[in-house]
Each structure stands twice: as structure tokens, then as C-alpha cells.
Amino acid sequence: MTTSLDRSSASAPEPRSDAGSRFPVDFLWGVATSAYQIEGAAFEDGRTASIWDTFSRVPGAVFGGDNGDVACDHYHRMPEDVDLIAGLGVDSYRFSLSWPRIQPGGRGAVNQRGIAFYDRLVDRLLERGVLPWVTLYHWDLPQELEDAGGWPARDTAHRFADFAEIAMNRLGDRVRWWTTLNEPWCSAVLGYDTGRHAPGRQDFGDSMAAVHHLLLGHGLATQRLREAAPEPIQVGITLNTAHALPATDTDADRAAARRADGFGTRIYTDPLVLGSYPTDVVDELSARGVHLPVQHGDLSVIAQPLDFLGVNYYTSHYFSGTAEDDSAVEATADGVALTRLVPQGYPVTAMDWEITPFGLTGMLTRLGADYPGIPLYVTENGAAFDDQPDQDGEVQDAERTAYFAEHIEAVAAARDAGADVRGYFAWSLLDNFEWSYGYDKRFGIVHVDYETQKRTVKQSGRWFRDNIRRSRQG
Numbered sequence: 290m291t292t293s294l295d296r297s298s299a300s301a302p303e304p305r306s307d308a309g310s311r312f313p314v315d316f317l318w319g320v321a322t323s324a325y326q327i328e329g330a331a332f333e334d335g336r337t338a339s340i341w342d343t344f345s346r347v348p349g350a351v352f353g354g355d356n357g358d359v360a361c362d363h364y365h366r367m368p369e370d371v372d373l374i375a376g377l378g379v380d381s382y383r384f385s386l387s388w389p390r391i392q393p394g395g396r397g398a399v400n401q402r403g404i405a406f407y408d409r410l411v412d413r414l415l416e417r418g419v420l421p422w423v424t425l426y427h428w429d430l431p432q433e434l435e436d437a438g439g440w441p442a443r444d445t446a447h448r449f450a451d452f453a454e455i456a457m458n459r460l461g462d463r464v465r466w467w468t469t470l471n472e473p474w475c476s477a478v479l480g481y482d483t484g485r486h487a488p489g490r491q492d493f494g495d496s497m498a499a500v501h502h503l504l505l506g507h508g509l510a511t512q513r514l515r516e517a518a519p520e521p522i523q524v525g526i527t528l529n530t531a532h533a534l535p536a537t538d539t540d541a542d543r544a545a546a547r548r549a550d551g552f553g554t555r556i557y558t559d560p561l562v563l564g565s566y567p568t569d570v571v572d573e574l575s576a577r578g579v580h581l582p583v584q585h586g587d588l589s590v591i592a593q594p595l596d597f598l599g600v601n602y603y604t605s606h607y608f609s610g611t612a613e614d615d616s617a618v619e620a621t622a623d624g625v626a627l628t629r630l631v632p633q634g635y636p637v638t639a640m641d642w643e644i645t646p647f648g649l650t651g652m653l654t655r656l657g658a659d660y661p662g663i664p665l666y667v668t669e670n671g672a673a674f675d676d677q678p679d680q681d682g683e684v685q686d687a688e689r690t691a692y693f694a695e696h697i698e699a700v701a702a703a704r705d706a707g708a709d710v711r712g713y714f715a716w717s718l719l720d721n722f723e724w725s726y727g728y729d730k731r732f733g734i735v736h737v738d739y740e741t742q743k744r745t746v747k748q749s750g751r752w753f754r755d756n757i758r759r760s761r762q763g
């Protein structure tokens with residue numbers, strides 16, 4: 290398959306320079322990170338272990354045996370990092386709170402030294418004219434809550450709501466933008482089914498229970514945030530909606546793509562927006578003897594009005610419902626067997642993820658059409674490439690720059706097609722701890738030398754800054 294967007298990674302074209310001018314002046318431009326991936330200071334000032342501290346110590350779980358003990362040392366370098374963010378000219382910085390730093394063990398009293406870090410971060414961002422956008426949960430569950438059952442246990446949803454209230458009580462006088470969860474699919478499926486992410490459990494039924502309790506936690510936390518907010522806030526959730534397409538136009542492949550869409554997207558969006566789980570997914574689960582642990586009233590808690598929906602997008606997946614041979618049948622992105630991912634031959638990033646900007650247009654327009662009336666924000670988009678500083682210390686990451694240019698064009702195309710997309714966050718501000726890939730994969734628009742912690746803005750970072758300037762010129 291070829292499209293006009295095809296390109297070989299060896300000869301990336303000059304990125305278009307006018308993408309920014311296709312956005313209104315009030316479009317929100319930002320950069321994103323998450324706590325465990327950048328903060329380090331893993332056991333300082335009263336922070337206790339999260340599931341990622343534990344999981345990264347399991348032999349073989351993380352590439353190179355890496356962990357987040359030091360990461361980008363952002364905990365100690367926060368003031369300079371905020372200056373760096375401000376220098377990029379962004380409107381907003383999306384970061385997450387470390388739950389075990391703020392509430393060690395996941396219950397009980399607030400750790401004053403832990404929350405003080407976020408107080409300082411928020412103050413500094415505001416001083417520099419950057420809007421803080423808080424994610425409450427980006428995967429670092431306090432280990433004690435995992436020991437008590439983790440997300441497959443209903444109580445974790447209630448603990449999360451308590452944590453949300455703590456955060457609001459302390460930061461709500463200055464933070465207006467709140468995301469409850471980042472990518473519950475990853476927490477549930479990678480954490481409890483495939484075991485590729487912390488806590489590394491492998492039980493399909495548990496992963497589906499985790500889906501429900503994550504969504505319940507989102508609903509309970511949303512209620513508590515709104516009750517405790519001293520002034521009007523914007524609350525939403527960020528999903529990595531699976532853009533699932535049929536590999537060919539056969540019934541089997543269309544059914545496979547629909548199944549992948551059910552388990553990757555609709556199992557989240559339907560209860561969140563429509564207040565019910567999709568029937569085809571529920572039926573398939575029943576056939577497999579799995580029942581979502583829904584209690585009376587849960588769905589109305591989950592379906593709290595959303596002020597926005599955050600969309601994280603990296604690639605699209607093509608599915609086949611036909612096995613090539615028995616060994617090709619595997620549990621894939623939807624966590625469901627008998628659905629096979631079929632690579633299409635597009636150029637790939639260092640993650641081996643195919644570069645499919647048209648899929649971002651498709652996903653945004655689809656969400657806008659199927660769930661109308663909810664403003665959309667691209668809360669993550671970006672690419673890993675193996676880039677290193679050259680002899681002059683510059684990082685000429687033309688491939689990443691091209692990736693951003695093409696995907697920002699794709700967002701503009703979605704807006705042209707009627708999708709209400711109001712912002713875009715580049716993933717990521719810094720090279721950082723890329724979960725089970727450790728420090729091997731670099732997503733930053735700023736290079737980090739992990740030996741010296743030196744930050745160097747890459748070509749893509751400069752392009753992003755210039756792109757924002759162009760958009761401000763209208």
C-alpha cells in the first residue's frame with residue numbers, strides 16, 4: 290500500500306514549515322512528560338515504591354535492567370527544566386503526579402515534602418507563563434495498593450478518588466486542567482494481561498476487572514475533583530484509542546478490526562460517554578467466561594460529563610481475522626486471541642511502530658463523529674529515533690521533525706473535517722525512561738545525556754517552537 294505520505298526513513302523530506310499557520314491563535318500547544326519517566330529521586334523526601342520501582346527490579350522485565358531511580362533527575366533540576374519548557378514557547382506543560390510521593394503507600398496522610406515539589410513546579414510554571422496540565426495517574430500505583438489487589442480490586446478505585454481529592458485540595462487554587470488517568474488500556478492490558486508493564490501479571494480476567502475499576506476510579510475521582518475544586522476546572526481522561534483497520538476488505542478482517550476497536554477503544558469510550566459497555570465486547574467476554582465486575586450505579590459514576598477527551602496517538606494497526614498458521618495467532622494489541630496484527634510496510638520508528646499520520650486524522654474525526662460535543666486534545670504524539678549529538682553537540686533529528694510536521698498536518702486535516710481538536714502536546718519534552726524499553730528509546734525533543742544530565746534542544750524542539758510561533762501569527 291502506498292500513499293502520498295509514504296517516505297523512506299533514509300530520505301526524510303524537509304518538513305513543511307507552514308503547519309502551524311493552519312491553527313487558530315488560541316490552539317493549545319504543549320509538551321508532555323510523566324513522573325516516573327523523568328523525576329528520579331525515587332526514595333527521597335518520603336516517597337515510597339510504586340509498581341514500577343518493583344517491576345523494574347525483576348530480572349529481564351526492563352531492557353538493560355534500567356529503572357527510574359535517577360531518570361532525568363527532574364526532581365532536582367525542575368527549575369531549569371521549567372525554564373527550558375518556557376523557552377520552547379509552549380502554552381502548557383502536561384505532567385503527572387507521583388502518587389507514592391504525595392501519599393506514600395497509597396492511603397492516609399499527605400507527605401508534605403512530596404506535595405511541596407508539585408507546589409513549586411506549579412508556581413514556577415505559572416511564573417513563566419506556562420499553564421500546568423496535571424495527570425493524576427500515569428501508571429505508578431503505590432506498591433502497597435498492588436499488594437492489596439491492584440486495579441483488579443475495587444478498593445483501588447476508591448483509594449484513587451481519595452488521592453484525587455488530596456491533589457485538588459493542595460493544587461486546585463492554581464491548576465485548572467486535570468486528567469484522571471493516562472491510557473487505562475496500558476494499565477489494564479499490559480499490566481495485568483500481557484505482563485509487559487508493571488505489575489507484570491498475566492491473567493485476562495484480572496485485566497478486564499482492572500478496566501472496570503480504572504474507569505470507576507476515573508468517575509469517582511472526577512466527582513471528587515469537581516466537589517473539591519475552589520474554582521471551575523476542566524476534567525477529562527486520556528486514552529490511547531486503538532486506530533484499528535482491517536488488513537484487507539474481507540469479512541474476517543473487518544470483524545477482526547471491529548473486535549480490536551471494541552477492546553482497544555469502545556470498551557473505554559462507550560461507558561465514559563454513553564454509560565454502557567459495548568454489547569459485542571460484553572458478549573465476547575461472556576463467551577470466554579469473563580464478566581466485568583459492574584455493580585449497581587457504577588456506570589452512572591463512570592459517565593461523568595467530560596470537559597475534554599485526551600487522545601494519545603503514535604501509530605495505527607491493521608488486523609486480520611485469518612491465521613496464516615497456528616504460530617501466527619497471538620494475543621495482540623486488543624488483548625484478544627485470533628486477531629493478528631499485519632504490518633503494512635510503512636517506514637517505522639525505533640519502536641518499530643509504523644508511521645501513519647493519516648490514522649491520527651481518522652481517529653480524531655471518528656471520535657468527533659461517534660462521541661460528539663466533547664472537545665479533543667492530542668495529549669501525546671511523538672516518535673523514538675536513535676539520535677545522538679553530532680560533533681558540534683547538535684542533534685539533527687530530521688526524522689522526528691518530519692514525524693511532528695506530518696502529524697500536526699494530520700491534526701489540521703481533522704479540524705478541517707470538523708473534529709473539535711483544541712490542542713496538541715508533543716511527547717516528550719525530554720528523552721526519558723521508556724518503560725520496559727528503559728533508556729534505550731529516545732522520544733525527547735530535548736536530548737538528555739544520562740551521564741551528565743545535560744539537556745540539548747534537538748532540531749525537532751526548535752522546529753516545534755517555530756511552529757508555535759507561526760500559529761500565533763495566525
Ligand code: FCB
Pocket residue numbers: 323326471472475529601669716723724732
Ligand atoms: C505512551 C505513554 C508514554 C510514553 C509513550 C511513548 O503510551 O503514555 O508514557 O511511554 O507512550
